[in-house]
Amino acid sequence: MGRSPCCEKAHTNKGAWTKEEDQRLIAYIKAHGEGCWRSLPKAAGLLRCGKSCRLRWMNYLRPDLKRGNFTDEEDELIIKLHSLLGNKWSLIAGQLPGRTDNEIKNHWNTHIKRKLVSRGVDPQTHRPINGSQFNTPKTPDQPTSYKAPPVLNQAEDQHSSSGTTSDEPWLPDLNLDLSISPPTPSPKTSGSSSEVVTPLVGSEAITPTSNLSYARVICLCYHLGFRGGEPCSCQANPDIQGLRYYRPLEEGQHL
């Protein structure tokens, strides 16, 4: 019953990957695609756990990775996305072609957190740090467009458009439509979930533009666990301004 174990831990290497291991992994995936990670190490002649191979490939060896320093533009996008999504690094990575969730997570922890603190912004809540001397004036690297978001408290404030009292839309230039369309028989290419995921707006794909120009409606269905194939009304109400997000109804809860 069930599947066989994913790997024999007793005979697997750990720690840093060698060049030879990298070459083996690259060569194998080039020849056979990403397929089944469990069987990959053996087939590729690697003494590694499949999980480790997947991680190495996703975070380091994939040819479409950008690598190198993050641009200020990328930083700002990450900050905005994080304020909306929280620590959903894979979702954030989906909006940054060539960047991995792990890379973004590390960059957040090492650079951006500090950057926000220097701006007087709490990295977790994205709100001004209370009583902070940083609230004014602006620091040189604080763009005038940056605005602390409304608190997206999933537990208490499910329909936050009513909770956000300001008439001025928060992050007016960001359109992050993460709604998911009904499952389509899209061919499972050799890629994986870490591939660059282009969010869809209706049937239209959007990608972050260089000037970070986005529309207003933001659907967080996916992030908040909206599942079950129910259509998101975001698409039906393009005029809605502000944030829309959903969460699954709890037992006994009704709309």
Place this chain on the structure above:
DNA sequence: AAAGACGACAACCGCGATCAG
């Protein structure tokens, strides 16, 4: 020049969701 502190990032660990038998 040496030692310790710090920063950056690769890799591991554990968990939840999903899938396969």
Place this chain on the structure above:
DNA sequence: TCTGATCGCGGTTGTCGTCTT
């Protein structure tokens, strides 16, 4: 339907290079 493996994710740790004293 149940059980257990796999996958993918987020948090954390380990290691190495650089900086400071």
